[in-house]
Amino acid sequence: MRKFNFSAGPAALPEAVLLQAQRELLDWGGRGCSVMEVSHRSPEFTEVAETAEQDLRDLLAIPQNYRVLFLHGGATAQFSAVPWNLLGGGDRVADYIRSGHWADKAIVEARRYGQVNVVASSEDRGFTYVPGPTSWRQSENAAYLHYTPNETIGGVEFDYVPAVTCPLVADMSSNILSRPVAVEKFGMIYAGAQKNIGPSGLAVAIVRDDLLDRALPGIPRSLNWKVAADAGSMDNTPPTFAWYLSALVFKWIKGQGGVEAMAEQSLRKSSLLCGFIDRSDFYSSPVERGSRSRMNVPFTLADAALDHLFLQESKAAGLLNLKGHRSVGGMRASLYNAVPVEAVEALLVFMAEFEQRYA
Numbered sequence: 001m002r003k004f005n006f007s008a009g010p011a012a013l014p015e016a017v018l019l020q021a022q023r024e025l026l027d028w029g030g031r032g033c034s035v036m037e038v039s040h041r042s043p044e045f046t047e048v049a050e051t052a053e054q055d056l057r058d059l060l061a062i063p064q065n066y067r068v069l070f071l072h073g074g075a076t077a078q079f080s081a082v083p084w085n086l087l088g089g090g091d092r093v094a095d096y097i098r099s100g101h102w103a104d105k106a107i108v109e110a111r112r113y114g115q116v117n118v119v120a121s122s123e124d125r126g127f128t129y130v131p132g133p134t135s136w137r138q139s140e141n142a143a144y145l146h147y148t149p150n151e152t153i154g155g156v157e158f159d160y161v162p163a164v165t166c167p168l169v170a171d172m173s174s175n176i177l178s179r180p181v182a183v184e185k186f187g188m189i190y191a192g193a194q195k196n197i198g199p200s201g202l203a204v205a206i207v208r209d210d211l212l213d214r215a216l217p218g219i220p221r222s223l224n225w226k227v228a229a230d231a232g233s234m235d236n237t238p239p240t241f242a243w244y245l246s247a248l249v250f251k252w253i254k255g256q257g258g259v260e261a262m263a264e265q266s267l268r269k270s271s272l273l274c275g276f277i278d279r280s281d282f283y284s285s286p287v288e289r290g291s292r293s294r295m296n297v298p299f300t301l302a303d304a305a306l307d308h309l310f311l312q313e314s315k316a317a318g319l320l321n322l323k324g325h326r327s328v329g330g331m332r333a334s335l336y337n338a339v340p341v342e343a344v345e346a347l348l349v350f351m352a353e354f355e356q357r358y359a
């Protein structure tokens, strides 16, 4: 029996998608084999690849002058790919916003290849808020500005797109496809697949055409966006099963009403949970109001000694993977697209009962 899964990633996938994959696993569309067992260059797989790209383009209204890439290595490979691909255009300074754990990972990687200017940081209050644009000190000639629209661990999310003069690069791993986004405001967007897209290992990248010729000399072939773009993301064998499953997820999102519908649901789910936490004296949110993520909701119990019991009992109640990240402690409920409103309702019933028994 499937349970409600609040995992931060790899995370819940739509049940309808898993059922379809299951049906097609041994005999994909009457071909007598699975999608994993055919050439990535075959006409059958080419159709999967092209449909996935078109559906993603439709969902995010991606303009024609952007390339859509399906890449290996998750989001972490893109932490390196971003400086490798963008710091060769003359200027070696890159601006970064420090908003938490994942922004830091990106910064560490960029420092290996160029000069990083930290434009703003929310370290002073433990990365519990989005650093407001009035405090930013952008470089005059940055090759790009990188930020993390949603910090998966801290549970902090930007609710606006920063206005910058250089190409804007975003790690949307944990909030892509959860709301409409004005792609034309970005130079490059990337996301690890394992939250709102599909299985882990795959990353989706959206790159503006004119940024494909700025790579540093010596860039590894496997990180080179231009090589990937020229080869239709098939310079070498791509993760075909992850690509196929992502294609099913894109269709599923379309069927649900697109990213507008996802945005409505996300707001509903996160408001239900955050509202409940705010009304309670027993649970609290470490994230400042106005900066709270609709995708990842961390919360703590009044007494951390109860954490273990909370996790044990919630699991027994069919509510999976609520443990917070070790760096934050407490709990975290991730509310990605495939997590239904009923999951949040069941969580609230459990939380209320738990509070009654132990407060």
Ligand code: PMP
Pocket (backbone or CB within 6 Å): 008, 009, 073, 074, 075, 076, 077, 102, 148, 150, 151, 152, 153, 171, 172, 173, 174, 192, 193, 200, 201
């Ligand atoms: N960026 C963000 C915002 C993430 O949440 C994660 C993974 N949780 C990563 C990057 C790293 O992704 P991957 O494990 O696919 O490399």
